Amino acid sequence: MNNSAKLTKFVRASGCAAKLSPGSLENVTCHLKSFHQDLLVGFEGNEDAGVYRINDELAMVQTVDFITPVVDDPFVYGQIAAANSLSDVFAMGGDAKTALNLVGFDGKNHSTEILTEILRGGASKAQECGAVIVGGHTIETPEMLYGLSCTGFVHPNKILRNNTVREGDVIVLTKPLGLGILTTAIKADLLDDATILRVAETMRTLNYKASLIAREFDASACTDVTGFGFLGHLREMSGGVKTIEVDAASVPFFPEALEMASMGIIPAGSYANKEYLQSHVHFKRDIGADLEMILFDAQTSGGLMIAATPQNGQKIVERCLNEGIHAVIVAHVVRQSDTDIIVG
Numbered sequence: 001m002n003n004s005a006k007l008t009k010f011v012r013a014s015g016c017a018a019k020l021s022p023g024s025l026e027n028v029t030c031h032l033k034s035f036h037q038d039l040l041v042g043f044e045g046n047e048d049a050g051v052y053r054i055n056d057e058l059a060m061v062q063t064v065d066f067i068t069p070v071v072d073d074p075f076v077y078g079q080i081a082a083a084n085s086l087s088d089v090f091a092m093g094g095d096a097k098t099a100l101n102l103v104g105f106d107g108k109n110h111s112t113e114i115l116t117e118i119l120r121g122g123a124s125k126a127q128e129c130g131a132v133i134v135g136g137h138t139i140e141t142p143e144m145l146y147g148l149s150c151t152g153f154v155h156p157n158k159i160l161r162n163n164t165v166r167e168g169d170v171i172v173l174t175k176p177l178g179l180g181i182l183t184t185a186i187k188a189d190l191l192d193d194a195t196i197l198r199v200a201e202t203m204r205t206l207n208y209k210a211s212l213i214a215r216e217f218d219a220s221a222c223t224d225v226t227g228f229g230f231l232g233h234l235r236e237m238s239g240g241v242k243t244i245e246v247d248a249a250s251v252p253f254f255p256e257a258l259e260m261a262s263m264g265i266i267p268a269g270s271y272a273n274k275e276y277l278q279s280h281v282h283f284k285r286d287i288g289a290d291l292e293m294i295l296f297d298a299q300t301s302g303g304l305m306i307a308a309t310p311q312n313g314q315k316i317v318e319r320c321l322n323e324g325i326h327a328v329i330v331a332h333v334v335r336q337s338d339t340d341i342i343v344g
Helices: 010-014 022-029 074-091 112-128 179-187 193-204 208-216 229-238 255-262 268-280 289-296 310-322
Strands: 039-041 050-055 058-067 095-105 132-140 145-154 170-173 221-224 242-246 281-283 304-308 328-335 341-343
Touching: 058 074, 058 095, 074 095, 074 112, 074 145, 074 193, 074 208, 074 221, 074 304, 095 112, 112 132, 112 145, 170 229, 170 310, 179 193, 179 255, 179 268, 208 304, 208 310, 221 229, 229 242, 229 268, 229 289, 229 304, 229 341, 255 289, 268 281, 268 289, 304 310, 310 328
Parallel strands: 095 132, 242 341, 281 341
Antiparallel strands: 039 050, 050 058, 058 145, 095 145, 170 304, 170 328, 221 304, 242 328
16 A cells, blocks of 8 residues: 555544435435436436436436545545445446545644545546546545545446346346445454455455446446445345345355454444345345344445346356456346345
């Protein structure tokens, strides 16, 4: 990581801003409706981004996200926050083009050098996927916040929705789970440097290549794994009209997350996910409370979940592995039963 010797422990100093729980957010957005002939994706369906048609060949993808620090290195924090923000464009099948910095900065306790490094980290990830930082907005806040407001483009007929899975599809996951638990452990100073490096590398890895591969092999649906956790975003993929069966043994996760979960090092958002989703998930067998919590764990800059036919799903996995992306088939889609998700 860059410049770590220059920093105080600003992750712990900055605290952690909790996201609204899935239930609370649903109660808010259900009252918000936008209608326009060119609005292709709006509030409905809890999609990853909005999509507005410009013409028959081009639609604009818009999204915004920001996070508090998850690692001590400001450059890497900037990279992770940018990767997390840009991911929503990729999840919709789009290419990111421009982005605006969103900054809440505690100038009383941190030098402007730290802010410079954060912004450099964000810019490096935008550049990596061909996007351009075009400006932004900064305010003084008691805790650090950073993210991007992103704009991308997609063909109106090639949008990847999160809830258009087909019966018989498989679900491919492109990053391991446990990131929420492990970033909580980082704040508590419970992880060794080698583990922190692996966690940070995972979070700052863009989902752009995985998105391109999903498009190449005719993905039927796509979303990224973020605050609602693996099972929460799978439930969105089910759309309430299909059931998704998860093979718990195939789901990749950081082994350190299992150890931290056993110690109770679990973010509040993960507990909220479990409380909200437990009536929508059926566990066919006892997988243990700690692994169960990993499946509910609220992620930061998690991987994509890509739905495709079994043949194309295997091709997606093979192409991802060739690109250094450790993708795995973790679930398959079946006819709707009495529950949205079955974990076996």
